[in-house]
Amino acid sequence: MRTVELGLFLRFKREHLEKVLSGDKRMTIRWGIVRPRYAVVYVASGGSVYAEALIEGVATMPVRDLDERLAARDGFASLDELLSELRKLYPRLSDNDYITIIRFTVVRRFDPPIPIEEFLRRARR
Numbered sequence: 001m002r003t004v005e006l007g008l009f010l011r012f013k014r015e016h017l018e019k020v021l022s023g024d025k026r027m028t029i030r031w032g033i034v035r036p037r038y039a040v041v042y043v044a045s046g047g048s049v050y051a052e053a054l055i056e057g058v059a060t061m062p063v064r065d066l067d068e069r070l071a072a073r074d075g076f077a078s079l080d081e082l083l084s085e086l087r088k089l090y091p092r093l094s095d096n097d098y099i100t101i102i103r104f105t106v107v108r109r110f111d112p113p114i115p116i117e118e119f120l121r122r123a124r125r
Contacts, residue, residue, distance in 0.1 A: 001098060002032030009044040009116070010053060010104065016075070017045045020106065025075040027103045029082070031090040033060055034100035043106065048113035057103040064095040 010028065012020055019025035020043055036055050043051040063086070071082035087093055114122075 004030075004032050004034050006030075006034050006036040006038075006041065006102070008038060008042055009049070010041045010102070011044045014045050017043075017050065019075050021051055021109060023106060026105060027074055027101055029066075029070075029074055029086065030100050030102065031086070031093055031097065032100065033098055034058070034102065036102070040107075041104070042119070044116060048115050049119045050110055050113045051106045052108040052110075053104040053106050055102060055104050057101075059101045060098050061101070062095065063093060063097050063099055066099070070101070 012028070016025060036058060039055055041053050041055060042049045043053050063083075066079060066082065068079045071077075071079040074082060076082040076085065086099070093099075
């Protein structure tokens with residue numbers, strides 16, 4: 001079973017970023033058992049940090065248990081659309097694999113976005 005640790009950054013493809021920043025997308029589905037190290041994470045995309053987010057909940061389940069309701073909550077029009085996107089991101093994903101649902105709330109946006117290197121430099125101070 002794939003187990004990964006979520007560090008400081010919750011990364012999104014550029015095409016999902018605006019929904020995340022607007023609050024329309026408040027959960028993400030990741031392959032495997034994902035264990036966040038921090039309650040506060042930073043939304044990143046394309047080498048920049050766009051926001052600070054609070055992780056509100058984490059749940060795991062097999063891919064086969066995903067349903068239309070979860071697909072809609074994740075911003076997809078249907079379960080088929082969600083599964084198609086997951087399989088593009090994770091080509092080896094099977095119905096028996098586990099996924100992790102991470103629920104979050106954006107609590108602060110950075111305008112302009114901060115390059116990750118600069119963000120990390122500031123954090124070290």
